[in-house]
Amino acid sequence: MKTLFVDSYYVALRELKKYFRQKTRMIMTLVQPFIWLVLMGNMMSGLTNNPFAAQMLGTGNYLSFMTPGIILMTILFSSIFSGTSIVWDRRIGYLDKLLAAPIKRGAIPFGKTIAAMVQGGIQSIIIIVVAILMGVRFATGLPGILVILIIAMLFSLILAGISLAIASKVKTIETLMAIINFFAMPLMFTSNALFPLKVMPKWLEAIAKVNPITYAVDPMRTLTVTGWSRTILPGIGITLIIDVIVLVWTEFVFKNAVSE
Amino acid sequence: MDKAIIVENLKKTYSNGTEAVKGINFSVDYGEIFGFLGPNGAGKSTTIKVIIGLLRPTAGKVYLDGFNIEENPYEARMSKGYASQETSVDDRLTAYENIYLQGRFFHLDAKTIEKRAKDVLEMFGLWERRNDLVDSFSGGMRKRLDIAGALIHEPKILFLDEPTLGLDIQTRHAIWNYITDLQKNLKMTIFLTTHYLEEADALCDRVAIIDHGEIKAMDKPGVLKSSIGGDIITLTFSNDKGKTDSFLPIIKEIDNVKSVNPLKNGIYQIVVSKNGDEVIPVIFSLAQQKNINITSVRLKRPTLDDVYLKYTGTTIREAESSREEIAKQRIMMRRMRR
Incomplete structure (x- = not known):
């Protein structure tokens, strides 16, 4: 078990070293949430002037409502590409090199998942800082922000895991991209990340209720807008359960894909 | 082990x-x-x-x-x-x-x-x-x-x-x-x-x-x-046919020489089981003794390519x-x- 974690650490270290070297990518993760917050925040500010809408959102500040959504959206669109690294590693023969080494095979997808979680955490911190600069006040302060970070990272595990599992089965990056794009957008817009469940039509609400984003965004929003509350527990619990299921599934699919 | x-x-x-x-x-x-x-x-x-x-x-x-x-x-x-x-x-x-x-x-x-x-x-x-x-x-x-x-x-x-x-x-x-x-x-x-x-x-x-x-x-x-046949030495003689023919049995006596085959116009192919490079000087010194003129020589050794293709x-x-x-x-x- 210890070996699994040590091996995973070095698999993750490789991904992270490369991540920190990509200046453009780092800048984009900074710029993107900024644009979202400014644009959407501005667009929707008219909405929150309507007291009825403000009641729906649970806050008079649409930015506060939206910040958790932006965090998850940014994570969604980065973590879901984790799988590309497996496809690429297979192409350049690095995967064979890893598989021929005496490391635990499970450490390969697990390490890449950890890397995705760390990246997700970094992106979340950036967004939170930008949000604070734009006037968002987190109701639960620094401890709450830490919990938000943890939930965000748990959420990135789900996406990275699914992406890695699919990537272990497909042979080309193009196929992987096609599958990912098919899921990413609908996942985002059938959740309550940008709009409250209350304003959704019944059918959309039904879909949103089985969308993992909804369960991750819920406690994050409570911590941002309302404050400490027991109602954050179901969301965190369900996210954790999905994490475990995805991890087990990813490990199974990967080991299966590399053993002939 | x-x-x-x-x-x-x-x-x-x-x-x-x-x-x-x-x-x-x-x-x-x-x-x-x-x-x-x-x-x-x-x-x-x-x-x-x-x-x-x-x-x-x-x-x-x-x-x-x-x-x-x-x-x-x-x-x-x-x-x-x-x-x-x-x-x-x-x-x-x-x-x-x-x-x-x-x-x-x-x-x-x-x-x-x-x-x-x-x-x-x-x-x-x-x-x-x-x-x-x-x-x-x-x-x-x-x-x-x-x-x-x-x-x-x-x-x-x-x-x-x-x-x-x-x-x-x-x-x-x-x-x-x-x-x-x-x-x-x-x-x-x-x-x-x-x-x-x-x-x-x-x-x-x-x-x-x-x-x-x-x-x-x-x-x-x-x-x-060497398992697919030895080295091949190709010689060209400029003497008349009779004189060359009298030299051929002498070549056959040299160690490792397996056969001597005439090709055309005084060109002969000599198959050597091994060490063709060492046979050539022997042929030359014998030829000098017998006053035989050799105008060209070529040594072909089988390569791994030949083995592979076989x-x-x-x-x-x-x-x-x-x-x-x-x-x-x-x-x-x-x-x-x-």
């Missing part, structure tokens, strides 16, 4: 029913350079992948440094280093980072890695460039880095899959020197596959030729070459490469060409 590699009745049948390897046997001595040759799709890659633990054998046993790869997979993996034909170094890491991670994947501690990394990087002339991104490296440097990384855990056996594929002649010779140095200085056992027969001839103590999943021939390159035929293989394989090859070639 006193063999570095032992392969017993190894069979590999893929889940789609393809019998890639049909029960092969061979062993490699410690300190030996063993070449594994064969056309595309002959079972070469499958065999190497089973031995290094990327594929599971369908039947048969493989021992690396005495460890059964299925019963003691950890020890078997630790006993070997592997440099794939794709040259799997990470472009976006520095040379040192590549080596460092490789060391960690082989469970070495930081101190050991620090020391060994310096050794292997110096051995392959890359120490000065250790902090440069591999992205800026030439094909030959990448290959050297890949082999250096494969040695970080001091394996007894080194597997090199097509070590000079896509490299220019100078770089190829440089890699050859590194390989022979490994054998000479570190007593390393080296198992290599190659498509370049002059490479196998120059490097290998023994070669095996595999085709259709079976080993067709296995021996020292020299023995294999056992694998001359048909071009329509290798059933998947799209994936072709894409892989293309990327590899592009990476190596600079």
Whole structure:
């Protein structure tokens, strides 16, 4: 078990070293949430002037409502590409090199998942800082922000895991991209990340209720807008359960894909 | 067990029913350079992948440094280093980072890695460039880095899959020197596959030729070459026919000469069982004594190519490469060409 974690650490270290070297990518993760917050925040500010809408959102500040959504959206669109690294590693023969080494095979997808979680955490911190600069006040302060970070990272595990599992089965990056794009957008817009469940039509609400984003965004929003509350527990619990299921599934699919 | 590699009745049948390897046997001595040759799709890659633990054998046993790869997979993996034909170094890491991670994947501690990394990087002339991104490296440097990384855990056996594929002649010779140095200085056992027969001839103590999943021939390159007929000396005489004819029986008496066959216009072909280069001076001194004029001489020795073609035929293989394989090859070639 210890070996699994040590091996995973070095698999993750490789991904992270490369991540920190990509200046453009780092800048984009900074710029993107900024644009979202400014644009959407501005667009929707008219909405929150309507007291009825403000009641729906649970806050008079649409930015506060939206910040958790932006965090998850940014994570969604980065973590879901984790799988590309497996496809690429297979192409350049690095995967064979890893598989021929005496490391635990499970450490390969697990390490890449950890890397995705760390990246997700970094992106979340950036967004939170930008949000604070734009006037968002987190109701639960620094401890709450830490919990938000943890939930965000748990959420990135789900996406990275699914992406890695699919990537272990497909042979080309193009196929992987096609599958990912098919899921990413609908996942985002059938959740309550940008709009409250209350304003959704019944059918959309039904879909949103089985969308993992909804369960991750819920406690994050409570911590941002309302404050400490027991109602954050179901969301965190369900996210954790999905994490475990995805991890087990990813490990199974990967080991299966590399053993002939 | 006193063999570095032992392969017993190894069979590999893929889940789609393809019998890639049909029960092969061979062993490699410690300190030996063993070449594994064969056309595309002959079972070469499958065999190497089973031995290094990327594929599971369908039947048969493989021992690396005495460890059964299925019963003691950890020890078997630790006993070997592997440099794939794709040259799997990470472009976006520095040379040192590549080596460092490789060391960690082989469970070495930081101190050991620090020391060994310096050794292997110096051995392959890359120490000065250790902090440069591999992205800026030439094909030959990448290959050297890949082999250096494969040695970080001091394996007894080194597997090199097509070590000079896509490299220019100078770089190829440089890699050859590194390989022979490994054998000479570190007593390393080296198992290599190659498509370049002059490479196998120059490097290998023994070669095996595999085709259709079976080993067709296995021996020292020299023995294999002489097994398909010896050297051929072609002589042109400028004397009249009678005088030349009187000289032919004298040639037949020389050691190792098997037959003398007239071709046309005073050109004769002499088949020698071995050492054709030593027979030529003997013919010349005899000819001088008998006042015979030789105007041209040519020595042709059988090459490993002739051996290879004898056992694998001359048909071009329509290798059933998947799209994936072709894409892989293309990327590899592009990476190596600079």
